[in-house]
Amino acid sequence: MLAYIGRRALLAVFTVWAISVLAFAIIQLPPGDYVTSYIAQMASTGSVVSEEEAETLRIQYGLGQPMYVQYLKWTGQVVQGNFGMSMEWRRPVGEVIGERLWLTVVVSVAALILTWGLALPIGIYSAVRQYSVGDYVATFIGFIGLAVPNFLLALVLLYLGFVFFNANIGGLFSPELQDAPWSAARVWDLMKHLPIPALILGLAGTAQQIRIMRANLLDELRKPYVVTARSKGLAEARVILKYPVRVALNPFASTIGYTLPYIVSGSIIVSLVLGLPTVGPLLLKALIAQDMFLAGTIVLLLGLMTVIGTLISDILLVWIDPRIRLEET
């Protein structure tokens, strides 16, 4: 068991390193660099940046050096906990992200709760009443989230919220409480703003979870012990819920690990449309501006989350399901 964890952990470290290289490379792919983006930005507002000033900026930001030098410098800093300076925000990257990272987690967790809240019942119902009308209807509802273009839905909900409920436009807080210190009122404010983002984000992942739940449960329902339980006279509900569902949930527990980062990545566009103060819009803007360290750090963090998540999932799976453990050894 320990050997397994050790091996996986080692592989995880390697994966993270590979991600860091890829992240850095991706940021560099578009032509130009932060300075060209900055100049263009200035130009579009009527300010002019001369060639010499551009060169000076490049030197000051260290953009003139070859790629691998910049990469090594960055990784050297990252390992020490210093993520570098965001050129666009002119603040340390850690500061720029820090405020938003846990808000991103909050939104994603809310979405996750909603996903499971919808997917589990629908999956169970779908497995038990396979091919019935109810199955089709429930599945239909579950899959709608996957099919609706969520950026359009987000805009529509924003507008409807304004028209019918005079709701704040986007964001996770009311303007008054945006920068206020934490209090019960602010937490409640956050709760009030969560439903729309959670709904849009949560619906997208429902389909996949329904499939998994249904498949797992179908597998379980075929097992002899279910037949036995039924023939022994147990009520149908108990037959299903007490054993098969709990067994079918096992793989679910292991999917928590990588579902969360999956939702975070998938929320980038919706966060932008809804104007949420999360990591998504920050990443998009950083990519466009080619703000190297900020974009690279966020991509690295997201990748890291996924790798850790997968690692946890695999370990959980092994721990919960003895059969896999035996197979490995």
Next chain:
Amino acid sequence: MARPEAALDPARVPESEATAVVGDQRLFVASQWQLMWWRFRKHKLAVASAIVILGFYAVVVGADFLAYADPDLSEAQRSLMPPQRLYWFDGWRFAPHVHAVKGARDPQTFKRVYRTDPGEKVPVRLFAKGFEYHFFGLIPMNRHLIGVDADRDASKTIFLLGTDVQGRDLWSRLVYGTRISLTIGLVGVAMSLVLGVLLGGISGFYGGILDTLIQRVIEILRSIPTIPLWMGLAAALPRDWTILQIYFAITIIISLLGWTELARVVRGRFLALREEDFVVSARLVGCSQMRTIFVHMVPSFMSHIIAATTLALPAMIVSETALSFLGLGLRPPAISWGVLLQQAQNVQTVAISPWLMLPAVPVIVAVMAFNFLGDGLRDAADPYGR
């Protein structure tokens, strides 16, 4: 391989099911594909979806025929027209027609206001002549499903789904958009298929270091958020390519990320099948590796691959819309669902011209249909299921 006993287990099969099952004899000699088909038929939603998808591809083939207006023809005086009402009867006669429309900009509200003139009826004809096009790129034709009399121009008179901000007919644009959206994804899916089967197969069949390596690559690719990858790769493409060329390149980029799912499935199947009796016996009999793989193993999970591929298409469609939103995918003057949705992605559309959001409907229907079809195929393909 089917296990007929499971299918006929009386404790498991409800009444209706038992009678629906084909007679015992045919079941025992049916081929793999026939078994799949019978199982597939039971999944009503999947069957319905298949029909819907066939309908979509009929639109793809006949886009020129179904459109009645030139999708690029702009006219400011027709900007933002709401959908026109099609009247089926003129008095008691069956005479489909629309009313002529005149519009102007209201100086107070700055909206374009359109008034229909019930007095001026424009008859709508079936199989009318309209703008010229080449069917299949070869046969010049000018017949369209609907149109108007020769003395008028359909581009200027019929607007079944309204017009966009440049006065272009939405229905015609939607029809052409369908063509591009549903065909371009196929290339990417094909690529994903090839890569997935190849790499997944190698991984599962040979195992060992090769397997670990490929698994690591898959994990790395899955850990990186897709959007930065798209943006980076898209920005690195040469800028003087045509829009369509860029889009092909982007679908290839998407598929470079999408093969991981298929590879996982294939690898899993290979791992499971490797230990199966029939594979072992094939090797023992003296079949070469190639023969073992292609003649014996692959047919066993062909159905899984079909199912997985079908499920990859809706992901392609959704990715296309997301890419267009980000400005990376197809851009005007190309027309696709993504482009149409991107042009509807603003407050004034939601508030004042909501018909411009109609392209979302075919997207939703197509994605759902492909998903149900894929699920149905997968259920049907699984020999150990019901």
Next chain:
Amino acid sequence: MSQRRPRTRTLRSALTLILAGALLSAVAAAGALAQGGKSSLIGKLEGPEVVTDSGKWPKAFKEAPQLAELVKAGKLPPVAERIGQDPLVIKPLKEVGKYGGVWRAGFTGPADFWNGFRCCSGPDHLMFWDYTGDKVMPNLAKGLEMQDGGRTWLLSLRRGMKWSDGKPFTADDFVFWFEDIYRNKDLVPTPSAAMAINGKQGTIEKADTYTVRYKFPEPYFMLPDVLAGSTDLAGQWNGYKGMGGFAPAHYLKQFHPKYVSAADLDKRVKDLKFDSWVRLFLNRNDWAINPDLPVLSPWKTATPINTATWTLERNPYSVFVDTAGNQLPYLDRVVLTLAENLEVLNLRAIAGEYDYASRHVDLGKLPVFLENQQKGNYKVYLDPGDYCDLIIKFNLNYDADPEIGKWFNTADFRRALSLGIDRDQINETFWLGTGTPGSVVPVDSNKYNPGPQYRKLWSTLDLKKANEMLDKIGLAKKDAEGYRLRADGKGRLRIEIMTLGGQFVQYTQISEMIREQWKKIGIDLKVQEVERSLALQRTANNEQQLAAWNNDGSEHLFTFPLHVFPYELAAVASSGPHYVRWFHSAGAQGKEPEPRMKELMEKWKKAFGVPEKERIQLGKEVWRIAAEEVYIIGVVGQGPAAMGVRVVKNGMGNIPARMYNSPDGKTPGISRPATFFWKN
């Protein structure tokens, strides 16, 4: 029978009445519709005025209640002392206002500093425009006197005027800027063209405590305009790039190697996590980022632009006062909240979450704004600019394809393409009919406008003439689809236009429309939308063919020539990078332009050194050449697309019916937001 007749008669008269009524309302409606030109949303140009007659200045001053509290507590000197002997007196547009309240608005991120410059920096120009955008008036400086035939200018400062931390604002701050910032090659690698006349740099020296002397080797008659406009010499908002014309010496010295030991400076640089002292210095001199920076604007940054909320608070040492002696601004705070994308920002404005918004407001959403005026409790105003909203530039130096380069340099080719554009369509679709189709020249009332006939010169829709012209110059042969063939026999003539997405004007969509229109004159246009940095790269590498952009600022021809002729290399749309180099190096580098372009450039340069009357004449000739040669095609102008849609809450006072919309005027700065107040 008898009963029917009265009924018929009544019926007939009723019908007649109805018909008459319908006719009348139809006429009225037709009249209203036909009046499409001037909308009720465009009011009369008006604004507050600076009172220059010191006899009329108030003798006693009042201040905001919270400042009065601080004075009582001994934390602030009394208001008269803070303002000094020469207040900057502004007569509010409508009435003397009341203190108190917050101004809420939105911004889009750390790159949106012009948002703050425009609304809240004062403007802190030394001189400034009056509300018509035409006359130069004293602003932070009390007066400007010309001597020595224009070679020397004396700028008198206001006695007793102070920085926001209470230290005096004197000529020393000018000398510090000139000697220690402008002339420091690390901080400012390239000298500014604003400090030069005919390519020769001038100097700044101290005449006495409150007088600054500008000395130039040749007469520099344009200096007042330069000190009034948004130029490098004009104000502290420019500090982030080391410009501004003046800087708080007493504060910035601690970051400068001339005044602080190298070791101390290094330590400070490391502590604040900067890479070099230059970065640190420029960061500290940044009006939008550094809350500790002493400023002269009515509000100063309290929480910087690189956070989620950009707050500005009242400057207790503000030199601005109203005619009743109240120290301005009336509003206590300006709070700009971050909007992650433009739809969200506009929707917030529609919902009435902003008190005053004009930046980033999308003209295409005008109907939605109007629809929600009552619900949001605001009023919508339109402020059309005086410039051309949409222009198309030809890159005259394009040489990657010699044939195309040749055509770009053929005047009749450009003119024909201009005649092939249906401007009315574009105006109606994208400007909702509020713009004026026409050439590049500014509005008729602009002093440099060469004459009303130049509005339509080469700028109407004339397909017949366009086709004739193109036939005549050698592009008469067409292919099977009607597109013109190249003269060199290499197939179809294809040209490409480069556009940017996400701007105030919908360049890409408009170019699509133009593509369809140019089909009718046989020109195959490809529309290529690119991101900003790519646009820059292509123009700098001379890869751009045509580009769509806007011409805002050009109504002040001499301070904003960016898009009138090839002036700047780092531009997102260029008319010819080789010509730019030629222009700035006085012929040493680059390529010499063709005669008429050369004439235009020379006239422009000459205008800086001649008195006003001659300058106006030269300006008119510059525009005349531009309109005749069509180096740049003007499409739609004098529209409100760029910051011209204004949304103001109903309770705000001193709001003009129409503002002068100009980057030089830092609109809304030109209408003195310091005089805005809450009426209740």
